[in-house]
Amino acid sequence: MVVLIDAGNTFVKAVIWDGKAFENLIRIPTKEAEQSFPLKGKKAIISSVVPSLKRTFEEAFESVTFINVSIPLPVRIDYKNPERLGADRIALACGVLDYGDSGIVVSAGTTVVVDIVIEKTFIGGIILPGVKAIHRALNLVTEQLPEVEDKFTDTFPGKSTAECIKAGTTLAMKGAIKEITQKYPELPVIFTGGYGNKLRESMGKGIYDPFLIFKGLVKISEEK
Numbered sequence: 001m002v003v004l005i006d007a008g009n010t011f012v013k014a015v016i017w018d019g020k021a022f023e024n025l026i027r028i029p030t031k032e033a034e035q036s037f038p039l040k041g042k043k044a045i046i047s048s049v050v051p052s053l054k055r056t057f058e059e060a061f062e063s064v065t066f067i068n069v070s071i072p073l074p075v076r077i078d079y080k081n082p083e084r085l086g087a088d089r090i091a092l093a094c095g096v097l098d099y100g101d102s103g104i105v106v107s108a109g110t111t112v113v114v115d116i117v118i119e120k121t122f123i124g125g126i127i128l129p130g131v132k133a134i135h136r137a138l139n140l141v142t143e144q145l146p147e148v149e150d151k152f153t154d155t156f157p158g159k160s161t162a163e164c165i166k167a168g169t170t171l172a173m174k175g176a177i178k179e180i181t182q183k184y185p186e187l188p189v190i191f192t193g194g195y196g197n198k199l200r201e202s203m204g205k206g207i208y209d210p211f212l213i214f215k216g217l218v219k220i221s222e223e224k
Contacts (some may be wrong), residue, residue, distance in 0.1 A: 003041050004217045007048035008088065009110045014039055015214050022214055045217045047091040067091050072223045076121045088213060089115055093122040095216030096190065103188045104180060108195035112173055114180055128176060131195060134169050154202055174203055
């Protein structure tokens with residue numbers, strides 16, 4: 001058995017992989033994980049964008065593999081400064097292989113990242129601010145725009161300032177994703193992340209896979 005960990009800016013998620021299925025999903029705030037991590041064991045494979053958690057994980061497990069471009073990967077990385085590519089994006093790109101050699105990943109959380117894999121090669125993508133980041137930024141730089149709920153909406157046009165903000169946020173994200181999917185119409189689109197399913201529903205297409213990053217970690221472990 002191996003523990004698979006996805007350490008993000010807001011939450012740390014982990015599952016146990018027994019070689020056949022994922023078990024015992026946990027999800028804790030990243031700040032809490034920095035104080036104490038609830039899982040311990042022999043081996044962990046970790047996608048982390050939080051460098052401060054490195055020591056915590058090393059103390060919790062006997063053997064730790066952190067995802068980066070220097071380890072064997074099942075996808076080729078075609079990217080400027082590949083050493084700066086986030087571990088989460090690497091793992092998600094590898095997770096695409098569960099659906100074939102090519103695909104588009106839409107990871108919607110703190111940020112919205114859209115990445116493309118063509119014939120087992122990661123070719124790059126786009127990064128957008130997430131729903132919360134857009135709403136907070138608007139409230140920060142303007143005096144009269146209100147704070148709004150961090151939700152997507154299909155209501156258009158907006159009939160109030162709050163509705164207009166939510167509609168603008170939703171349409172901006174959908175427009176960016178649509179631009180990419182139209183360029184690669186033959187590729188499957190896999191949504192993941194905290195807002196992934198809501199965004200998929202709003203788009204009206206694609207697949208939602210909350211375990212995509214863990215599937216990528218499994219693919220990487222098999223490569224090793």
